[in-house]
Amino acid sequence: MSLFLDLGSWVLFGIGSLLLFIGALGVLRLPTLFTRMHAASLTESLGTIAVLTGIMLQAGLTLATMKLLAILLFLLLTSPTSSYALANAALLARNRDQTREQADRK
Amino acid sequence: MTILLAVFLLTMLVITAVAIVRTRDLFAAVMLLGIFSLLMAANFFVLDAADVALTEAAVGAGISTVLFLGALALTAARERESGDSRWLPLVVVVIMAATVVYATFDKPALGDPNAPVHQHVAPWYLSETPRLIDIPNVVTAVLGSYRGYDTLGEVFVVFTAGIAVLFLLGSGRPGELFSRPPDELSTGGLKHHLIPRVVGKLLIPFIILFGLYVQFHGEYGPGGGFQAGAIIAAGVILYALLEGETRALAALPESALKVMVIGGALLYTLVGVVCMLMGGNFLDYSVLSTNSVAGQQLGIILIEAGVGLAVTGVLLSIFHAFAARATA
Structure with a gap:
């Protein structure tokens, strides 16, 4: 039984690390801000779920698992929100720059 | 590993x-x-x-x-380009770094149980805390009781910093220290940004709750007034960013912040004075109750509450002072 738990958690660790690595690679290699954010925010959600579930399998039915669950819930709520806020701020800043350029041209 | x-x-x-x-x-x-x-x-x-x-x-x-x-x-x-030569600062930094690196050669190895720091008062703290104060977190016992003077000093450093920022950035008019001309951001916050507002509103009660947990669980786990004050202040600042400073100031007005800043520092000092009045030394909590262990625990809870109040009040005052200046 514990062998299967170990196996499961290591598979989850592997998937999670791979996803987070791909996300980091995307942040480094993709050309523009929005494509980079796309890479980071998409892989981050599933990566965190996989890694934290892997740790939960290791911790078993203890208080630590409940804490990990709370952390997972918190991350699932906040990380897409911060991605949204970042993208929104970038969009607004770009619009502001463009209107400024148009104003300069006139 | x-x-x-x-x-x-x-x-x-x-x-x-x-x-x-x-x-x-x-x-x-x-x-x-x-x-x-x-x-x-x-x-x-x-x-x-x-x-x-x-x-x-x-x-x-x-x-x-x-x-x-x-x-x-x-x-x-952006930082302004400085035209000064970089050689003098570089030489100073290299000499300082070399001195520090040289000093580490005499340092005991990491985690060495025979290091002087582990042989001085630490064994006494570890062996006597269960008997004298009976709380699991020795760090809180050291911070609140054994070294209560130092912590009192820290609270007054925070207090002084808060007052200094208010002198520099506040409007100087009592009652409207953080007043600013009403604009869209100060009254409405991020009204048009649905997602951050909804998620923020969902999280703020839990942030405050976690702050209170850190405040009152400090005797049993990591935590205490300083950390709790920072977490609660972060929750209120999040509210101010989402709903606008005007509503945050309506929830926790300037007068309440003043009471928290001054009251927190006073509470700590008063606990010390009451200890003196009841026949002990300044900040010697054992006399607060007939049972000296219960007295120690009561004293630590009270001074941690003072620390938490003062830190929350000072951080929020500094935030509001900056925010009020930003558009003025």
Whole structure:
């Protein structure tokens, strides 16, 4: 039984690390801000779920698992929100720059 | 494995520090400072210093970043190019660094149980705390009771810093210290940004609840007034950002903040004075109750409450002072 738990958690660790690595690679290699954010925010959600579930399998039915669950819930709520806020701020800043350029041209 | 993690974290710290020094973009520097604090917190945690790690994460990575951003709103976002020669500072830094590196040669190895620091008062703290104060977290016992004077000093440093910021940035008119001309941001906050508002509103009660947990669980786990104050202040600042400073000031008005700042510092001092009046030494909580252990626990709870109140009040006052200046 514990062998299967170990196996499961290591598979989850592997998937999670791979996803987070791909996300980091995307942040480094993709050309523009929005494509980079796309890479980071998409892989981050599933990566965190996989890694934290892997740790939960290791911790078993203890208080630590409940804490990990709370952390997972918190991350699932906040990380897409911060991605949204970042993208929104970038969009607004770009619009502001463009209107400024148009104003300069006139 | 732990060593590997610690070396990785310290290497990242050095890289971040160099990046902070090199960048001319102050906004990027603030973000890097937050990362620096988070790495430092992880490093403290690797060293089993959970209380310090919590403080560093809450204050260094959390509140300082917000306050730096508030300061950036008042100044330029880029560092001015300095024409001065860089050679003199470089020489000074190299000499200082060499001295520090030389000093580490005499340092005992990491975790050496025979190091002087572990042979001085630490064994006494560890062996006597269960008998004298009977709380599991010895750090809180040291902070609140054995070294109560130092902590009182820290609270007054925070208190003085808050007053100094209010002198410099406040409007100077009592009753409207944080007043600013009403605009869309100060009254409406992020009204048009549905997602951050909904998620923020969902999280704020839990942030405050976690702050209270850290405040009152400090005797049993990592935590205490300083960390709790920073977390609660972060929750209220989040509210101010989402709903506008006007509504945050309606919930916690200037008068309440003043009561928290002054009352927190006074509460701590008064506990000490009451100890004297009841026949003990200043900040000797044993006399507060007929049972000296219960007296110690009561004293620590009271002074931690004072610390929490003062820190929350000062951080929120500083935030409001920056926010009121940003558009004025």
